[in-house]
Amino acid sequence: MIDLRSDTITKPCVKMLKVMLDAKVGDDVYGEDPTVKDLEHIIAKFFGMEKAMFFPSGTMANQTAIKINTNPGDQVIAHKYSHIFNYEGGGASFNSGVSFKLLEGEKGFFNSEQIKKAINPKSFYHSPMSKLVSLENTTNKGGGYCWDVNDFENIKKICQDNNLGLHMDGARIWNSIVAKNNNPKIYGNYFDTISVCLSKGLGCPIGSVLAGKKTLIDKALRVRKIFGGGMRQAGYLAAAGIYAIDNNIKRLTIDHKRSREIASLFSSKDIVEKVNDVETNIIIVDLNESVDKQVIIDYFSKNDIVFDWYSMGPKKIRIVTHLDYSETDHKYLLKIVDKL
DSSP states (O other): OEEESOTTOOOOOHHHHHHHHTOOOOOGGGTOOHHHHHHHHHHHHHTTOSEEEEESOHHHHHHHHHHHHOOTTEEEEEETTOHHHHSSTTHHHHHHOOEEEEEOOGGGOOOHHHHHHHSOOTTOTTSOEEEEEEEESSBTTTTSBOOOTHHHHHHHHHHHHTTOEEEEEETTHHHHHHHHTOOGGGHHHHOSEEEEESSSTTOOSSOEEEEEOHHHHHHHHHHHHHTTOOOSSTHHHHHHHHHHHHHSSTTHHHHHHHHHHHHHHHHTSTTEEEEOOOSSSEEEEEEOTTSOHHHHHHHHHHTTEEEBOSTTOTTEEEEEOOTTOOHHHHHHHHHHHHTO
């Protein structure tokens, strides 16, 4: 079975498993796990942040970031496609008591002028208090696109001038760093908090890290506890993250190349209305209105191939390349797509 629903379906390789088994561990709830501490230090330094904290999931890291940057009744400014709004179970309202001001923009992007217009006047007490801006890099529902780091300067200035926090949901930040060849330390210059996922493109079985200013990450410790995210001998999992950072970032270029090849072939088919201009490892295929999507699902299922059929919309297909998608798989998939 070739599974391209998401880059979260990967399994640890033999070398990663050995590193996990050999990890030095302690009780991380007591702050005594040396491997967790190493991972947190590596991530903080990597992104030019003051401090970092290990989490079981990206959703928990994002929800913690919202909690420590806001108060109940506040408002978060984000894109209408953002993961924190669409795919985290309504957690922002449930956990933090905040609402959203959603912005439009192609590919999941928005600009500083849109933020400026979205900020509620502080004197108008009928409206929620604007408190946090959240960006997503890469943009999942937007199509795996990368923010231009030059946009961060103006966005940060608007946030500073209006006393707003600035968070980045960096679930696939590794793909952006590779695609744009950016120095990851630049993120520390602009963002108050940034969440990064280890279990997508990097191939870990579990884990995300929230990095940011020391004052905020210190607050995050209590929030993680409240959310049930404290883990004991978590060094076995953190060791996988360290291995992935050392070995699995540069190879993301392979995923990006294969994604472009898949997109190119799909775009030549009559059943397809359009395919996104692929930048990283996410392909979004828009089917023609006349196409019965179930027929397409059945065709690929018969050939032992599965995509994300539903999360993007009724006539859309999301395809995500990843670490466990081999060159043999790729050649077979291209042959099956070509026969469509």
